[in-house]
Amino acid sequence: MNPSPAVAVTGLTVRHRRTVALDRLxxxxxxxxxxxxxPNGAGKTxxxxxxxxxxxxxxxxxxxxxxxxxxxxxxxxxxxxxxxxPQDFGYYPSFTVREFVAYVAWLKELPADRVPxxxxxxxxxxxxADRIDARMKTLSxxxxxxxxxxxxxxxxxxLLLLDEPTAGLDPEQRVDFRxxxxxxxxxxxxxxxxxxxxxxxxxxxxxxxxxxxRLAFQGATDELTALGGESGAPxxxxxxxxxxxxxxALRAHRASDVRTSGAHPKEALR
Amino acid sequence: xxxxxxEARPSPAPVPRHDPxPxPxPxPxPxPxxxxxPVPRHDPxxxxRPGPGPEFAPDPGLxxRPGPGSPRPPWHVTxxxxxxxxxxxxxxxxxxxxxxxxESCTACAARVSAAVRAGAAGPALAAVRAELLxxxxxxxxxxxxxxxxxxxxxxxxxxxxxxxxxxxxxxALRGSWAVxxxxxxxxxxxxxxxxxxxxxxxxxxxxxxxxxxxxxxxxYGRHADPLYEITAATPSGGLRLLLTxxxxxxxxxxxxxxxxxxxxxxVAGFPGAAAWLLPGLALTLAALALGxxxxxxxAAATLGGGWLLAVTGPLLAGPNAAGAGAxxxxxxxxxxxxxxxxxxAALACAALLVLRRxxxxxxxxx
Numbered sequence: 001m002n003p004s005p006a007v008a009v010t011g012l013t014v015r016h017r018r019t020v021a022l023d024r025l026x027x028x029x030x031x032x033x034x035x036x037x038x039p040n041g042a043g044k045t046x047x048x049x050x051x052x053x054x055x056x057x058x059x060x061x062x063x064x065x066x067x068x069x070x071x072x073x074x075x076x077x078x079x080x081x082x083x084x085x086p087q088d089f090g091y092y093p094s095f096t097v098r099e100f101v102a103y104v105a106w107l108k109e110l111p112a113d114r115v116p117x118x119x120x121x122x123x124x125x126x127x128x129a130d131r132i133d134a135r136m137k138t139l140s141x142x143x144x145x146x147x148x149x150x151x152x153x154x155x156x157x158x159l160l161l162l163d164e165p166t167a168g169l170d171p172e173q174r175v176d177f178r179x180x181x182x183x184x185x186x187x188x189x190x191x192x193x194x195x196x197x198x199x200x201x202x203x204x205x206x207x208x209x210x211x212x213x214r215l216a217f218q219g220a221t222d223e224l225t226a227l228g229g230e231s232g233a234p235x236x237x238x239x240x241x242x243x244x245x246x247x248x249a250l251r252a253h254r255a256s257d258v259r260t261s262g263a264h265p266k267e268a269l270r
Numbered sequence: 271x272x273x274x275x276x277e278a279r280p281s282p283a284p285v286p287r288h289d290p291x292p293x294p295x296p297x298p299x300p301x302p303x304x305x306x307x308p309v310p311r312h313d314p315x316x317x318x319r320p321g322p323g324p325e326f327a328p329d330p331g332l333x334x335r336p337g338p339g340s341p342r343p344p345w346h347v348t349x350x351x352x353x354x355x356x357x358x359x360x361x362x363x364x365x366x367x368x369x370x371x372x373e374s375c376t377a378c379a380a381r382v383s384a385a386v387r388a389g390a391a392g393p394a395l396a397a398v399r400a401e402l403l404x405x406x407x408x409x410x411x412x413x414x415x416x417x418x419x420x421x422x423x424x425x426x427x428x429x430x431x432x433x434x435x436x437x438x439x440x441x442a443l444r445g446s447w448a449v450x451x452x453x454x455x456x457x458x459x460x461x462x463x464x465x466x467x468x469x470x471x472x473x474x475x476x477x478x479x480x481x482x483x484x485x486x487x488x489x490y491g492r493h494a495d496p497l498y499e500i501t502a503a504t505p506s507g508g509l510r511l512l513l514t515x516x517x518x519x520x521x522x523x524x525x526x527x528x529x530x531x532x533x534x535x536x537v538a539g540f541p542g543a544a545a546w547l548l549p550g551l552a553l554t555l556a557a558l559a560l561g562x563x564x565x566x567x568x569a570a571a572t573l574g575g576g577w578l579l580a581v582t583g584p585l586l587a588g589p590n591a592a593g594a595g596a597x598x599x600x601x602x603x604x605x606x607x608x609x610x611x612x613x614x615a616a617l618a619c620a621a622l623l624v625l626r627r628x629x630x631x632x633x634x635x636x
Contacts, residue, residue: 049633054502056632072628076505084503090496092441103497107504107511151500 004066005030006159006189007051012060014046014213021046023213024060033185035204035221036193037246043213044193045087048163051191052084065158080109083157085148087164087193093137097128097147100136104151122154123147127176141168149177153184160190166199178203201225201242209249216253224249347371347378355382356389440515441496442489443522451481451522455530462534469585471534472595475541475603476582478527479550480574483557485519486512487570491634494567499633508630512566516554523550540596541603548612549602553577555619562626565634 007029014022021043038044049055050062053069065081067074091100101119110118123132126146131139139147145168152160166174181203184190194200200207200221207224209217217224221242228244347355347368354360355368372379387395442448454477462470488494490512501507524547531543553573560569585598602608 052503053631054499054633072631075631079503079505079507082503084500086499089500090498092444092496094444104500104504107501107506109505 004063006065007191008061008063009051010061012047012050012062013058014043014050014055015058016046020213022050022057025210025213025215027208027215027218029189029191029206029208031185031187031189032205033181033190033192033203035200035207036191036210037195037197037200037207038210038216039250040195042210044210045163046213047210048084048087048161048191048193051159052082052086052161053079054084078159080155081158083152083155083160085152085162085165087167089148091136091144091147093135095136096133097123097136097139097150098132100147101151101154105154108155110155118154118156119150122150125153125180126150127173142170142173145169146173146177149180156188158188160184160188161193162191163193164195165192166194166196174199175202197243197246198239201238209246209253211250211253214253217249227252345371346375347381349381349385352378352382352385356385356391439518440489440511441494442485442515442519445488447485447488447519448522450484451526454481455526458530458534468535468537469595471531471537471540472585472599473582474527474531474534475543475546475599476585478523478531478546479553480577480582481527482516482519482523482550482554483570483574483577485523486516486554486557486561487567487574489515489519489566491561491566492636493565502631502633509627512558512561512630516558520551520554537596541599545603545609548609548616552612552616552619555616555623559619559622559626561634562623562629563635565636 005028007027009025009027012022012025012027013020025043025047027047036044036047046055050057051064053064053075062069064078067078069075069078092103095103098119101122102115105115105118106112120129120132123129126149128143128146128150131143136144136147145165149162149165152162166177169177178199181190181192185203185205192199192204204221207217207219207221208215209224217227224245225238225241226245227248228241228246229248345367351360351364351368355365360368368378368382372382386392454474458470458474461467461473490498492498495501501511527546528543531546557566557570557573560573563569564572581599581602585595
């Protein structure tokens with residue numbers, strides 16, 4: 001077992017006023033691409049925000065890349081090695097893509113002389129090289145999303161958090177994006193929050209399924225698929241199998257509800 | 271291939287270690303070692319190397335003398351050999367010898383380096399060196415890079431000094447707030463000179479402390495900065511970014527508003543042009559401190575609104591005489607008691623801000 005996973009969360013609770021978004025969640029993630037699945041309102045964005053250090057947990061312990069994010073010094077160190085794409089993000093309309101990405105690189109304290117090359121590489125990896133000097137306000141929604149991914153990966157992060165990154169991408173761009181995800185996941189720990197099961201089937205090595213602030217399932221994508229069982233339908237596909245696994249895991253979690261909250265989630269460190 | 275740099279070696283002590291190459295013998299054939307070069311110079315001061323080892327013939331045509339304990343004949347790279355090496359026409363064994371020799375002989379390394387740099391490979395070497403230095407975190411030196419193409423700042427680089435300043439100042443100075451400040455000052459001048467309104471100075475003074483508040487409100491936070499959530503996840507986000515942007519706002523406000531107030535027609539008994547500085551600073555710091563609890567926009571709106579109600583409102587409601595304006599403003603601006611109070615308030619807010627500094631590390635409350 002890896003002694004220090006990139007993400008180690010114990011007893012994480014997040015409250016928004018009266019409502020509980022995350023309820024004593026334990027989660028441990030190592031390198032690879034992790035799909036974060038769950039129904040709307042399950043707490044995916046709350047979890048990503050805590051992992052991105054922009055939201056403070058109400059209680060619980062969060063260790064990222066070996067540092068405790070409750071300490072200011074560790075948090076600053078973690079932030080230099082972090083990439084974060086929020087679900088909704090804005091931009092300065094008059095900035096070009098190059099300026100937008102370079103601005104974030106500057107905020108992430110990349111050495112100034114490494115920034116130009118890092119920016120060009122990041123923009124090229126998301127397939128926006130031909131629009132690098134276009135102003136942000138002239139870009140389509142999918143291009144803005146890709147510029148957002150570029151800013152997240154500009155510092156070659158060890159921990160990359162993407163909240164709904166495929167929203168607004170057309171099918172071809174999605175295929176390219178999943179390829180990029182697999183590439184990034186070879187070295188970094190990538191957490192992708194999504195409601196698209198096919199994203200998980202195509203790009204994620206592991207899945208964490210969240211339901212009502214609790215971890216309903218964690219394991220390899222294959223294991224989730226196996227939970228769905230055989231369908232026998234002639235047009236069955238991987239996506240369908242993952243969908244069935246997703247549904248089966250959710251139902252199993254709801255059935256066992258409170259009782260098994262500590263026993264059901266599997267520690268899958270790799 | 272490396273371009274040996276003479277400055278890398280502090281001592282030019284020639285230690286002649288002449289290995290002809292990886293082969294076991296001194297050379298593959300009986301032919302002359304230096305087929306066309308002039309006679310290598312002898313260096314009488316070079317130390318002999320004890321022990322057996324392949325040696326280099328001091329004279330062309332002479333067979334090597336492998337003898338245990340025999341003094342090592344000195345040998346140095348001639349200009350002709352360096353030139354042939356640079357253009358790649360030196361025989362392989364000579365090239366080996368040269369490469370081995372320049373590892374330990376500074377003078378020859380310099381000679382070979384100069385020849386190589388002057389040759390066809392020069393530009394490529396310069397480019398490699400510049401790139402290597404850049405990747406190691408050095409500022410590219412102006413000397414070795416050929417002028418033009420690959421300079422320190424490639425065209426389109428957003429990292430110029432001005433670009434960085436532009437980034438630092440934040441959205442306020444790029445947006446309509448800067449326009450608003452200029453309009454306020456210009457409006458006061460228009461009232462004073464165009465309409466002959468005697469109270470223009472007091473009006474400007476009464477509005478001045480609110481302007482930096484507005485600047486802070488449109489610079490930072492969930493509502494003002496579209497990049498807010500992204501910046502919040504970076505090491506430079508939070509209080510540091512807020513303070514740099516506030517400083518930028520004040521750097522625009524303070525000279526513009528003070529000079530504007532000073533240039534307006536003077537009215538007897540009226541507070542000086544700089545009277546707004548301490549109230550403005552106190553209100554700005556109060557907005558930051560309060561902002562750590564409720565967010566910057568709400569804090570600035572509360573304090574700015576309160577100021578407008580308390581000070582600017584009575585001024586507008588009162589009689590339009592210059593003296594009346596001075597009477598309304600005097601309790602807030604005039605006298606050491608008022609100014610001392612603002613200074614104390616500014617200090618208290620700064621202290622509170624220090625205590626609350628970590629609250630800016632996370633997203634502000636909705």
